[in-house]
Amino acid sequence: MDIAAGPLVLDETVPARAPWMHGVARGQTLEIIDLEGNQAVDFLLYAAADDAERYSAQDTVAMQGNIFLRKGSVLYSSEGNPMMRIVDTNVAYHDTIGGACSCESNTLRYGHHTKAQHACVDNFLEANARAGRGKRDMVSNINWFMNVPVEGDGTLGIVDGISAPGLSVRLEALMDVVAVVSNCPQINNPCNGFNPTAVRMIIRA
């Protein structure tokens, strides 16, 4: 990846399992660094001017005709407007279809013994609640550094990751946005290598 330029606005480490939320103004870049490797970073976007407009996985994949996010991919909103663009990434592709883990979906995937485990939806709800958003504002999210291949018969699943320590993705905001992150706490599948770790967020002007 190219070295990022521009004055530093913010440099924060998101602890393992934690939520995070921050605005990214149009023209600023947000870099997400997978510090220890194969750490899924669940990610939603809201338009700062009107958070009823938000990242849309379906509009994004339909616009580019591909379910994977790669360098150059544009993230579209529910109204079909460009929100962010992947300026650079040194991971081959990122996930758009796997969604966020929840206490409830964990009961389906692994059994009711996992109901009490912390989950991404709870991180999203907690972070969004600070901005007045609620459950209606939850939509399909991006999973940076998560690997969800689809086979010929439609079989799909979260499999071993293709990221590594220090790999990253850098996004340029194409409108003023609010990024909401769940640093995924999942321990029942390989999305975090069965070991949730911290990630670093860098915003530059």
Next chain:
Amino acid sequence: MQEGGAQPTGSSTGNPHAARDHARAQGGTRVEAMPVLPASAADGWPQDVADADKVWAETLAAGGYAGKILARGTRLELTDLAGDGCVSLLAFNREMPTERLNVADTVKIQWNGYLGEGRFLLTDMGRVLFSILADEAGTHDTFCGASNAAGNARKYGSGDNYGPHPNARDRFRLGVAKFGLGVRDVHPCITLFKGARIGADGTIAPEIGPFAPGRRVVLRAEMEVIVVLANCPHVLDPRPEYAVSPVRLRAWRGPVAGGDDALRNSTPEALRAFLNTEDYYNR
């Protein structure tokens, strides 16, 4: 403004009595895309459905939308009458609409992105909204979602609800509003009758047809649901014209899935989703 003009001589709507007669004379008109009330007065039902169980008979217009509250156990049959239907679907828990269809969980938990007979639609709360009891189409889409105003304007010159090329997202805005819901309730959807296949490199190959007329899909409501449908051209339809055809809807009451239901017991994930659903109504 100027004073109003003179009434045309011999107008059939020149006074309230005449206007009332004029309006009433329109009653009984039949067109292809319309609801039929009571539902039992419609044709096109499966043979074994009793009149008392018939709850919804409507033909969804090309570019149209519709919604309905369905009781648990209700069967909803959609028939792609002319082979070019494209029905995008939103669904909610009737009594708590913040619980709604979750497309990501639907594909992740079933370990498969393609819908068909024996699969089900999940809420974000780990419960089953609909099961797919029968599917003669095999071409459905969980990936691409609804068309929007900007996209329809690019493709067809316009995309507004008031114009000739309405888009599915703005149809959904109106459809959910009829149940007191707003734009934040318009969530990622699934689309029936038009497909999307995923290549190894992630490429989306749309399956647009047109297909043989008369393909049917039968869903079973597993919760008390609000279902909202929009019948607009698929977002990746390559044809330059606004191509979509009417879809017939028939819904009838039926039994809730029992403990021995084959779909309920088909996979460990299905069983736990049905257990969660049964637990929700265990009150």
